[in-house]
Amino acid sequence: MSTTRHLVNRQRRLANAGAARVATEAPQERGTKTVNPPGVKPSSEVKTPSGDVVDRPARRRLPASLRALAARTGLRRVPSVRAPVVLCVLVVLLGGFAAFAATRADSLRSDPAAQNVALTDPARTSEVKGQTEKAVAALFSYNYADSGPADKAAATLLTGKAVQQHHDMLAAVRAQGKDQKLVLTTTVTESGVEMIDGSRARVLVYADQSSTRTAGKKPETTYAAAMFAVDVARKGGGTWQISGIDTFGQGS
Template identity: 75%
Template sequence: MSTTRHLVNRQRRLAHAESARTATEVPSRRGRRIANSAPAEEGSVSEAGPVHAGARPARGRLPARSRPSGVRSTAAPRPARSPGALRRLLSVRAPVALCVLVVLLGAFGAFALSRAGSLRSDPAARNVALTDPGRTSEVKGQTEKAVAALFSYNYADTAAADKAASTLLTGKAVQQHHDMLAAVRAQAKEQKLVLTTTTTESGVEMIDGSRARVLVYADQSSTRTAGKKPETTYAAAMFAVDVVRQGGGTWRISGIDTFGQGS
């Protein structure tokens, strides 16, 4: 009886020890399977040997650094500026922008003043002949009449030529006119000479205050009546005259320029 009970107790102890051993071995094998199935980290050692850095990852898996373009980045978004920060930024930049604008406007004003001064000092800008048609017409008309009177001469009425010379000439033009008509005066009585000058065209080159310069085109006819038959010759003349405005609004010829053609 005691022997039978002893055997039964022994079998119970063996069964209990077997069940305890089985319970400890199952979790150990399960942990080894999980460890073998997990990918080896870079530089770690696995059962197949060490995994070196830069080794090609297992097929079907993507490394973390080769993330597809569609995957969102995990970087934190840049925080937006608050309205208060924007107002402070604008309050700092606005005075700077105004200072720059003031400097630019000042530079432009200085440039405009210098440019206006240069234009006023330019002789072309002072030329009234380009800007005052009334004054230009006045100079043109009086000069044409003066040229016609001064360069016309009649042997039978020399007083008209003398009067024109005394009232329409001034300055060096007095002697220039006398030299130009010296030959006509010398031959006029003997040949019964009549010289007629007609201004065909004139142009005012410049008017500067009380001085002006006029380019004159004229036709001249010279008739000699001393012979049995009158003889008439014709000629064209081109010259420039300088005129000055004197008392009473009369423009007098102060200089005669024949461009080197002589008298």
């Protein structure tokens, strides 16, 4: 009898122990209060639009030592930026840069300097420079014994108002040429093409001039340097003629 009771009591104890272990390992039901880990605040309930109540995870707080370090160094929590906001900012910035670049390109294309062929076409610049130097040397050289080359240069290398300008500048030389047996020689030492616009151009010229008089017992030679600008125009056959002479107010 005692043996039977002992066996029954033992079975009851085993059954109670198994039930307690199952209850401990089973997942907690919804609404059951949970124990939060150390340093984590209890979650707060949030009601969704459908009326359900859900738990919102609590924000983890920094340990006291890290909070003290942040306070000493002045560190603050940096708010996060959502990706769509960053993309919108980038789109606005890129759009503004594209508009600025287009406006700048239009202004450069409309700039007179950008249309100056002398800056972009070395072949045309060399053509203008070479023909102008030869024309100036021929037009401002004169030999009393043979004025044919000077007359030919004036007839073929001048156009427009330059015809009268050249006549006025060499009038004294021609008038005194025979009496003083005058020989005038002009040599271009340097020139620079300032502008080329289609069939028009402007060239700055530096030249040395020597004037020799042989009428006296002893020849006399004087030297002078000249600086002036000439406007040239391109005619048929690719010939550039001088259309204007600018002495910068120095006269003849």
